[in-house]
Amino acid sequence: KACQSFISSLFWSMVLLVLFMLVGALVIGNVLQDFIQDPTADLQDRQWVWHHYGTAYRAWLTLYELTFSGSWPSSTRPVLDKVSQGFVVFFVLYITVIAFALIRIITAVFLKDTLDAANNDAELQTIENMQREEKFVRHLEGIFRAIDDTGDGMITQERLERVLSNPKVRAYFQTLGLDLVESTALFRILDDGDGEVTQQESGFLNSFHFIFHVLFHLILHYRGIIWYP
Known part of the structure; x- marks a missing residue:
């Protein structure tokens, strides 16, 4: 039951995270479209930004890596250096709220659900043990009455x-x-x-x-x- 509780918490936590990452991907992807389509910008920089943020899927995948792999410097520094320092606001908010705070809240929820399920399992085990012990007593009573x-x-x-x-x-x-x-x-x-x-x-x-x-x-x-x- 502890595993079942963990799987359920994992599913809904991932749903919540995916939604946040999708919103972030749509925001950063749309804002960076102007730079990707700017003919005056360096071609290699435009290709790098398109490869990481050019579509909703690419932007979401980049934010997923940023959230779970801890590789946020390699995914954010080029945007700050090649596009605009103004994107620091987005990345600081995302890393602080999602990659740091939300992940730790989800971890705490995992721990609480797992411990609650384990406690429930312990209570059920105690009840089962008491039932076995009562049955055991009845058998021994019969044996010693037979003596x-x-x-x-x-x-x-x-x-x-x-x-x-x-x-x-x-x-x-x-x-x-x-x-x-x-x-x-x-x-x-x-x-x-x-x-x-x-x-x-x-x-x-x-x-x-x-x-x-x-x-x-x-x-x-x-x-x-x-x-x-």
């Missing part, structure tokens, strides 16, 4: 190991980026020391943050960053 197969509200290490030995359960955890090669680590994180885990002890089904706290410690454990005896 409590007696319905007494308590989970023992034996029950936990039996459920985690199920290939489907292990495959699901692997899709989350976890390889549960040692289920005792998970149990010891949840256990308060009595050998059993209850919903009240772990807060697992009621605390979203606790779930990710557990998973975070699991990742650290299996990567060898922390160790549970």
Whole structure:
């Protein structure tokens, strides 16, 4: 979406620039026609002016180069030296307003639109992440309810190991980026020391943050960053 926003801003900015350049090309081209058709002027000077400003297309192309390439001295000095110093007013205004001010305004608009689009993308990504996390919580709730197969509200290490030995359960955890090669680590994180885990002890089904706290410690454990005896 950031790219789409950039393309849209680029299109309309170029439309605006082309219009300004067309107006400038028509003005400078028409004013220089008298010099181009003047038989008393030097032929080479007349040819140079015609080559750069003789038609609307040539004048527009020259202003385009002047705007974007930074070659304005080579396009303006010959006019000032060979035709008239009065054209300095036109070129100074054009370079200041179009080549300097307008280009920087367009750059600022590009930056703003791109950042706004990026922020929108970040907000959408946050919403998608929250939706995935809610789905993730629901799945884990189902898994840990399945562990409590007696319905007494308590989970023992034996029950936990039996459920985690199920290939489907292990495959699901692997899709989350976890390889549960040692289920005792998970149990010891949840256990308060009595050998059993209850919903009240772990807060697992009621605390979203606790779930990710557990998973975070699991990742650290299996990567060898922390160790549970």
